[in-house]
Amino acid sequence: MKQTILAISLLISLNSWSQTKPKVDFTTANASIKFDIAEHMVAGDVTYQFTVNEATDSIKIDAKNMMIQGVKLNGQTPKYHYDKKQIAFTQGFKEGENTVTISYKTNPKQALYYVGSGTDLQIWTQGQGKYTSHWLPSFDDYNEKVVFNTKITFESGYDVISNGTLDGKTVSGKQTTWSYKMTKPMSSYLMMMAIGKFEKKIEKSASGITIENYIRPVDASKYTTTYQHTKKMFDFLETQTGFSYPWQIYRNIPVEDFMYGGMENTTSTIFNSDYVVDNIGVNDRDYVNVNAHEMAHQWFGNLVTAKSNKDHWLQEGFATYYALLAEREVYGVDDFYWKLYEMAELITKDAKENKNTAVYSEKATTTTYYQKGAWMLFYLSSQIGEANFNTVVKNYLNKYAFKNASTQDFLNEVTAVVPNFNVDNYKQNWLENKGFNTKDALFLIENSPLVKSYFEVLALQEKGFEVKKDQLLKLLKDPNTFTDTKREIIFQLHNVPYDQAKEFYQTVVQSNDLKVRQALVQVVSEIPTDFMEDYKKFLNDNSYITREIVLKNLWLQDVAGRTDLLDKTATWKGFNDYNLRITWLMFALATENYKNDKKAHWYSELENFAYNKYNSNIRTNAINALWYLNKYDSNTLPHLVNALVHHNSRFQKFGRDAIVRLSEKKEFKDHFKKLIPYLPQDEHDALKKLMEEI
Known part of the structure; x- marks a missing residue:
């Protein structure tokens, strides 16, 4: 009886397996990739091992807008159909094990991006939502999981990163080939490359996994504030999930002008360099949540x-x-x-x-x-x-x-x-x-103490200030009151006259809580005369957001103090988007009789920030500053056209909206039309199309 039950059970199990296994199962990929930087061209070949489990009419591999140089299927040149989206084979394969090699060239319009130039050049990929098949013949269907091994050849002196562990480097002339190896399968959208000049530091998780954290040499001093808590969170996730980290290594790589916060490519997260922060910027934004989110994806999404x-x-x-x-x-x-x-x-x-x-x-x-x-x-x-x-x-x-x-x-x-x-x-x-x-x-x-205390203050929002004043002031002065509760207290001072709220203002001035101090700066739109000297103290806060607000308000409202203000803040840079430097240049140029001999140089510096060697946030800030000085500054027009072909959709929209708005004036519309014949092909096509729509 036991033998019969076992036989039936085994038969059911085998039948179930045969019903769920795919007709065609791609198992391993070995890719080799090279670059023609001048032409933004990718040249490569990829070999897939796959198993045909049962008869099928065709086998398809996604490949977007590529020049197919050659195909070998089981060592032979097969007939295939390519519609610029998929390579389809209807013959040349057999049941059991098969091998196909595809050689190709492509100039990807998405999913692989070139940012910066010269020694600042970075190349990076984004597969999710953009499709890896734009730069590597692969699978848009994330149910197809493959073990990817990658060789990438690039100019020596750059760091080249891909999924898996580094399996070796070979140098040939001025080129270095980096070989990466994986042992477990993943979906194609998780394939990645990142190329640039980085430094890296290595940590070890409690389980012995190597964690590599990359940073640009110019940002080396920001390493500790950027990567705080990384190891602790990694160790926590291994314990909390109850499943050992499923891959061989883990990396964090910051890149310029990334369109999202981060992307959880298997073993190698790419994230936005806006999260690379110093010991002041970290008080306004940090990488901790994005870091933990992308790290968690290694289990949820990748595994x-x-x-x-x-x-x-x-x-x-x-x-x-x-x-x-x-x-x-x-x-x-x-x-x-x-x-x-x-x-x-x-x-x-x-x-x-x-x-x-x-x-x-x-x-x-x-x-x-x-x-x-x-x-x-x-x-x-x-x-x-x-x-x-x-x-x-x-x-x-x-x-x-x-x-x-x-x-x-x-x-x-x-x-x-x-x-x-x-x-x-x-x-x-x-x-x-x-x-x-x-x-x-x-x-x-x-019932959380913080949420409960916040709700109690929030309930006072509609009450008159005199009714709640004493209660709010007592809470504000209490060192045990939560920061977020104190911020809500400050926000309830909006529209309360200074003479009634003076004690609140003074309490905040004496506080060391940066978030509470920032809340007051956000509430005060017009600086009371009696509060002006205390307000200036906020310029010293270790917060780039606070400093920018205070700089703007003081310049606008304390005309007599503009020279001293600009002298005091002349060396400020701010975040990686140069928010403080660009704001300073704007105000220095707008201030009458302030170091007039330097203004031509400052204008050149400001306009330089609008060029495409900088990321889109810097360019947006610079163009807005130029418009503040002259809303019809013609020097901004080429930058707006260039924005139309930028990979960042927010910057694209910024450029498009500005061109549409300016084109309401005939002279600007005519100017844009006259530009079209002299533009690079991509900008030519984009501007011509937009002009036809307007």
Whole structure:
């Protein structure tokens, strides 16, 4: 009887496996890539090993707008069809093991980007939403997982980074070939390259994983403030998920002009250099949350990948929630509940303003997949208990490791651990609900001391100032009152006359809390005469945001003090977008009789920031400053045209909107039209198209 049961069980298992295995399974890729920098051309070849498990009419590989140089299928030159989107084979393959090699050239219009020039040149990729198949024949379907090995040849002296561990470097003349090797499969959108000049430091996780953190040499002094808590969060995620880090190595690489906060490429996260901050900038923004989010994706998204677009929250919701958990480990439970509250506010607003805000759906908003997805997990954890939740996640990761999973797959794991939990109700009322159960959600966090104290002050918002004055002042002076509660107190001073709020102002001036001090600076639009000298003290705050606000307000309102103000702030730079330097140049140029002999040099410096050797944030700041000085400055026009072909969609929109606005005046419209014949081809085409639309 035991033998019969075993035989039947084995037969069922084999039948189940045969029903789920794909007709064609690509297993390994070996890619070799070279660059023609002058032409922005990629030349490469890639060899795929694949298994045909059962008869199929055709096999397709995605390849966008490439020049196919040659194809070999099992050593022979096959017939194939290429429509500039996919290479399709209908013959030449057989059941069992096969090999195909594709040689190609391409000038990618997206997914691979060149930023800067000369020694500041960076090349980096973005696969998610842009498709790796623009620079490497690969698979847009993220259900196709492959072990990728990559060789990249580039000019010696640059650092070249790709997925996996560095398997060696070889030098030939002025070129170096970097070889990277992986051992586990991943989806093609997680393929990456980053090329530039970096320094790196190495940390070791508690489990022995190497963590490489990169930074540009010019930013070397910002390493500690940028990469704070990295190892601690990595160790936490390994413990919290119950699943050992699934890859061989982990890296962080900051790049210029990245279009998002970061991207969780397997083993090698690319992130926006705006998060590279010094010991002042770190008080305004830091890499901690983005770092934790992209790190969490190594499990949620890279190890286990969503089966369909409807399941996208399994990646972004999980990464957002586990980043919160990692920050809870760093900053404490009050910070955790406060951020959940901020998310709840954002989700509620999003649900009112947008149509599709159901977590389990296609084409929902970013807030839905990220913040609302995180809230779905927090709610689930609160209902089934954190210990059960952790068991569910551990089982889920183990069962679907290096595979794809659906929302139902995850819910099945919930049922397996907590059979009495009503999964259908959870799915209907939370995952599929376009609204947000704000009341139920806030009930879960309202007993947090921070959230509770904030709500108590928020409840006073509509009351007259004299009624609440003493209560608010007492809380503001209390060293045990939370910073976010104190900020709300300051925001309630809006429109309160200075003579009534004077004691509040003086309390803040004497405070060392940068966030509370910044709140007052944000509230004060007109500086009271009696407060002017105290207001100037905020110029010394270790906050670039505070300094910029104070610099602007003082220049506008203290005309007699402009010379002293500009002298005091002449060496300021600010964030990586030069926010303070550009603001200073703008005001120095606008100040009558201020060092007139230097103004031509300052104007050249300001206009120089608008050129494409700088990132789009710097260029936007510079163009806005030039417009402040002269809203019809013709020197800005070529920069606006160049913005039309920039990879950053925000900068594209900035340029387009400005050209449309300026073209309302006939002389500007005529000027743009006259520019068209003299422009590079991409700018020529973009401006011509826009002029035809206007």
